[in-house]
Amino acid sequence: MRKRGAVGAESRQRLLEAAVEEFAHRGFHQTKISTIVAKAGVTQPAFYLYFANKEAAFAELVNEFRRGFTEVVRQSHVPPGKNQGDLKWSVVEGLEQIYHYLGSHPDLTKIGLFEAAEATEIKAEVARLMEQNLIEEQQAGYFRQDVDTEFFAESLLGIVERLTLIKLLPGLESPLTLAQQTQDLFFYGILDVAKRGENT
Missing domain, CATH: 1.10.357.10 (Tetracycline Repressor, domain 2)
Structure with a gap:
């Protein structure tokens, strides 16, 4: 069983990978947090565990x-x-x-x-x-x-x-x-x- 810290780091990395793709292809203003979390396969509350907002990511x-x-x-x-x-x-x-x-x-x-x-x-x-x-x-x-x-x-x-x-x-x-x-x-x-x- 993976430690909680490892799972958290993996989720954070998935969010960043999803975010960079969305920002690059849609632009900052058209990118939505809901799209990032859906692509990363995590919940929206999970996003706010790691980033204060879209700007922070x-x-x-x-x-x-x-x-x-x-x-x-x-x-x-x-x-x-x-x-x-x-x-x-x-x-x-x-x-x-x-x-x-x-x-x-x-x-x-x-x-x-x-x-x-x-x-x-x-x-x-x-x-x-x-x-x-x-x-x-x-x-x-x-x-x-x-x-x-x-x-x-x-x-x-x-x-x-x-x-x-x-x-x-x-x-x-x-x-x-x-x-x-x-x-x-x-x-x-x-x-x-x-x-x-x-x-x-």
């Missing part, structure tokens, strides 16, 4: 996304000691981790990245983390010292955000493919390989 999901997204960005930087031959793949791996997190939590991503009132604040925090990563990578000697780190971070976040919306969440591209394309764009730009030397 939504806020917890937004905070969960924020914690997960910022942590994966922190972990995506290229560590010191890589040689130039490994640098390209290290950058791809870091970007893939970011895209993988966003793609593995599609409903949470829709809420935290696009729908929550805190989305702008979350993205600003992520941009600062991306900038800090680049500064550390510059210090490690990987990238040009004259790169505007704020411009780079905001550009990278904009690319990740847009590609997540139009390619990743609809399932049109994999995290690895998007990571490789993003890395290639930042490393090599859009000039034809044969013409690069003519423009330097």
Whole structure:
């Protein structure tokens, strides 16, 4: 027989899973607590054992996304000691981790990245983390010292955000493919390989 605490934790998790799906697909204002509890298979009074109201459940999901997204960005930087031959793949791996997190939590991503009132604040925090990563990578000697780190971070976040919306969440591209394309764009730009030397 399961302990009461374990049952409670399971019920709470089912409520959050139902809530994130409803919020992502119906929007905050159209989502009803009655629908959440029906989908979770618990009673409405049980909802209020864990959350004061609908806003509290939504806020917890937004905070969960924020914690997960910022942590994966922190972990995506290229560590010191890589040689130039490994640098390209290290950058791809870091970007893939970011895209993988966003793609593995599609409903949470829709809420935290696009729908929550805190989305702008979350993205600003992520941009600062991306900038800090680049500064550390510059210090490690990987990238040009004259790169505007704020411009780079905001550009990278904009690319990740847009590609997540139009390619990743609809399932049109994999995290690895998007990571490789993003890395290639930042490393090599859009000039034809044969013409690069003519423009330097």
